[in-house]
């Protein structure tokens with residue numbers, strides 16, 4: 312079992328890259344957000360508010376997520392998740408140290424795009440996404456990239472993939488995950 316996390320801000324293109332890569336190589340795909348929202352039967356944005364109010368629920372969900380991934384993981388397993396949640400200057404870790412080590416994560420990919428592009432993509436997206444201003448998005452981007460450093464201290468490899476041109480990003484993603 313080889314677990315690779317795919318992270319990056321919502322709207323940067325994680326799902327698009329993974330779905331394209333899936334047409335070309337074999338892997339198990341797990342979307343952490345889908346597991347959590349189907350378990351709590353709730354909108355993603357509301358879940359964040361719940362976590363802020365209840366740290367114990369947050370811990371419980373980390374546990375549920377870990378178990379669900381362990382059960383489904385097979386061969387190369389790509390987990391679409393977040394390093395950091397951000398709302399109104401409140402920060403919540405997307406993954407914990409225990410999550411990274413317990414699942415034996417091999418590497419973390421960080422999908423990057425300039426904040427202006429992310430904002431444009433979020434606006435065009437059919438999926439309704441919460442409004443966010445460029446200032447908050449820039450802050451979130453900086454903070455989420457800072458979360459890559461603690462990942463390095465857990466002795467995991469980090470790969471940054473720029474998603475400006477989709478085809479180039481998909482090729483880079485495939486090359487990286489198949490090289491592990």
Ligand SMILES: Nc1ncnc2c1ncn2[C@@H]1O[C@H](COP(=O)(O)OP(=O)(O)O)[C@@H](O)[C@H]1O
Pocket residue numbers: 319320321322323324325326327328432433435436437474475476477478
């Ligand atoms: N390289 C790209 N160029 C243009 N649009 C893109 C690119 N990558 C993703 N998108 C678009 O951006 C939006 C968000 O992508 P999505 O994969 O849902 O992001 P995430 O999974 O990171 O939240 C989608 O409408 C998608 O079609």
